[in-house]
Amino acid sequence: MKVAIVYDSRTGTTKAAAEEMAQMAVSIGHEATAVAVQAASPADVSAADAVCVGSWTEGLFFILQHATKATMEFIDSLSLDGTPAAVFCTYKTSPGKMLDKMASALETRGGLVTGSFRSRGPQAPDGFEGWLNSLGQG
Numbered sequence: 001m002k003v004a005i006v007y008d009s010r011t012g013t014t015k016a017a018a019e020e021m022a023q024m025a026v027s028i029g030h031e032a033t034a035v036a037v038q039a040a041s042p043a044d045v046s047a048a049d050a051v052c053v054g055s056w057t058e059g060l061f062f063i064l065q066h067a068t069k070a071t072m073e074f075i076d077s078l079s080l081d082g083t084p085a086a087v088f089c090t091y092k093t094s095p096g097k098m099l100d101k102m103a104s105a106l107e108t109r110g111g112l113v114t115g116s117f118r119s120r121g122p123q124a125p126d127g128f129e130g131w132l133n134s135l136g137q138g
Contacts, residue, residue, distance in 0.1 A: 001135055003032040004048035006040045007055065007088075008071045014056045014090045016122030021052065021088075024124050025132050037070045042077040050084040050135050051111060052128075057091035057098060065096030075105045084135055086115030088125050 003025045009015035018034040025032035035045075037053075045051055053075055059065035067089065087102040089095045095118050103113040114134065117125035 001030050001049040002047075003030045003050045003052065003132070003135070004040075004045040005032060005034040005052045005054070006037055006045055006074060007034065007053070008037045008068045008074075009090075010056050010068075013122045014054055017088070017090055017119050017124055018054055020122070020124040021128055024129055028129070028132055030132065030135070037068075037074040040074065042074065042079075046079045046083075048083070050086075051078070051080065051106075052086040052088060052115070053102060053106065054088040054090070055098070055102070057089050057095050059096060059098075065091070065094060065098045067098050067102050071102070072105060075102065075109060078106070078109045078111070080106065080110035080112075082110065082112050085111030085113045086117065086128075086131050087113065088115075088117040088119065088128070090119050090121070092120065
């Protein structure tokens with residue numbers, strides 16, 4: 001199964017998490033890529049068998065948390081037709097409701113969001129491997 005992992009990273013933390021997620025997917029038999037939203041092709045991502053979109057958390061400590069504008073614009077460029085999808089974020093204090101907003105945007109584009117993950121650091125978030133396993137074999 002081809003898994004497209006797309007992320008926006010300011011300091012490299014989200015990029016590192018996305019790359020570890022892609023390595024995890026490959027290790028269990030999927031084909032996977034981790035690409036920055038600025039370099040990703042909406043057509044290629046839309047053609048994947050599963051999609052995971054991530055962002056670092058913008059906001060003010062405990063309020064106004066949101067995904068980056070680039071992340072949300074990329075989501076708006078996708079055309080998913082029931083494609084399994086997930087969202088993830090990296091954060092320092094609190095991600096607030098940003099994952100719910102990202103998931104809602106993916107669902108608006110036709111994605112079937114079955115995973116939502118967060119990580120405080122540059123590692124793959126807890127639960128991601130379970131989501132990959134739920135997709136079936138690669």
